[in-house]
Amino acid sequence: METESGSAPSTIFGPQLRRLTVAMLVLITLSAFEALAVTTAMPTISSDLHGLRLYALAFAAPLATGVLAMVVIGNWSDRRGPRLPLLVTVVLFTVGVLISGLAGSMTVFVLGRVVQGVGTAMVVPMYVVVARVYPEGLHPKIFAAFAAAWVVPSLVGPLAAGLVTEHLGWRWVFLGVAALVLPAVALLIPGLRDARLAVGSPEVAWVPQRIVAGVVVGAAVLILHTVTGDAVDWPPMIMVAAALAAVLAVVIAIRQLAPERTLRFGRGLPAVVGYRGLIGAAWIASEVYLPLMLKQRFGLSPSAAGLVLTAGAVAWSLASWVQGRIGSRRSDVLVVRLGTALIGVGAGMALLTGALGLPPLVAIVSWGLAGSGMGLMYPRLSVLLLRFSTPSQQGFNSSAGQIAEFTGMALSLAGTAALFALLINSGVIAYLAPFAFALIIVAAGVLISGRVLPSSTVAEPPESVAEPVG
Structure with a gap:
């Protein structure tokens, strides 16, 4: 250019x-x-x-x-x-x-x-x-x-x-x-x-239907955050019904806001967009509850518990720099799979730290590995998204990636909040559940990571690859 x-x-x-x-x-x-x-x-x-x-x-x-x-x-x-x-x-x-x-x-x-x-x-x-x-x-x-x-x-x-x-x-x-x-x-x-x-x-x-779908997703996210954030005092059954209806609305509406086959992780662009939501969900499920576990389970001060976030942020930054230097010298699938696995290492070690009473430093250092996974993978997914986008679809696909990540995180937070509330009287199990939730997502991510590339990689994607639903 x-x-x-x-x-x-x-x-x-x-x-x-x-x-x-x-x-x-x-x-x-x-x-x-x-x-x-x-x-x-x-x-x-x-x-x-x-x-x-x-x-x-x-x-x-x-x-x-x-x-x-x-x-x-x-x-x-x-x-x-x-x-x-x-x-x-x-x-x-x-x-x-x-x-x-x-x-x-x-x-x-x-x-x-x-x-x-x-x-x-x-x-x-x-x-x-x-x-x-x-x-x-x-x-x-x-x-x-x-x-x-x-x-x-x-x-x-x-x-x-x-x-x-x-x-x-x-x-x-x-x-x-x-x-x-x-x-x-x-x-x-x-x-x-x-x-x-x-x-x-x-x-x-x-495309009016996309705008309507955006309104639906936005309203559903608002409902999810409201019913899981103690902003309303509704009966439990009504809150559960509202949350389930909100999740269903997101699943239906997102089809208008993302490339076709995104929910099925179709090879190429659909999988790249869907993967943004998947890794966002895995990341936020652990990151939100790590400081809480370190404070409540191990008695760390807020500033000491916050070190886990610092470790993740510093590692993310360093790995992003490394990824920028690597460029295309390493396989896209390899980088995505490795990054996902490192998030799993961070979540898994956090779970073991809480379950076995390991030193908090184990969880802090391990979350640095998770941050490095995000730093390696996130820029690579952004590169793939633009590579598979035709000029007339760059805006749509860019917004689809952001929306997928956003909704993945919102659904993950709602799910972990529900688990935490359900298990709050079960002692340490409540603090471990979000990490187990994240590990399930990571396992799914590793299994489908190869789908971020089409069956036959080409320099210019066909126009149909970037076509949205509807």
Whole structure:
């Protein structure tokens, strides 16, 4: 892929791509920081705004609107190119954090979170930008950089948010992010002047059924997080029925939001999209409950228990860098299978640590192996997704990958929450169940990992590979 000067970029930080690369990495980092920091600040926010009853909704609302936004933004990017969709989502993200930071009531704060959820769909047009502007040989490096951009916030985000909340006030957790978006946009705009980013495929029509399906998935995710987060006081049977109905709605609606045969992990693109949901489910099932087990079972302080997350984040970052250096020198299937197996090692050692009373350091170090698995695998799946996407389907397929990951994590959290609640009076078993749940998912992933490549790998995928249902 050549620039207007006739020479193809050789590095993601070269003169042709430097501003665009830095701008996108800064935006991903800010989005990640905000997502992590709000968890730290939320107890203070709900107290100051007298909105404890809306506590769970403040987390669930942006997740729900994010799904719908990914659907619309993906369709828009295919029709008109990624330039305008990316700018609009960045603006909406900024508006959302400003509304939340200036909120005088919990209702207004939640409204800001709703707008933020729409803005987080910025990652969809970013994928299309990569497909249009970055040579294919640089795709492993830029996706490795995207993965690494989440790591710094995971290391310092909660601590920084706590210090800001304590010394400056919780509002600056949001207002500070909004202020830092401005220099990123200043770098982004020149990079978006590339004519290829304004070229779409007008023959790609708006698909109303996908938008309706996005609404259904978003509403179902909202219901799942509500009934599993103690936000309502319904009878148990009604809560179970609501959760099952929400899961069924997701399964039905997702068929409109992903390539055909995704739920069956059809070879090639469908399996790549489905695998994003699978590994997201396995990862979140363990990561959420590891600090809880270390604190409750072994009596570690919150900061000491948090070391397990740091280990995973650092290993993820290092493995992403290694993956970017490896490029295509290792088989796609080998990398995906190895990454999945390493997540299994992390979950399995966490289970053994809790069951056998092993030193907590065993679980912490082992979760570093799980993080390295994600760092190796995640960028490779992103590369495969674009490789198997025709230009007219880059936006749709990018949004499908994000939606699959998001819904996989949401379903996994609902499942582990139900297991934990069911076994809460069974002692240590309740803390081990999520890891067993993750291991089942990992085992399935290892078995089907070979399906991420078509039966006969070709340079250009046939148009039918990327066709959505309906």
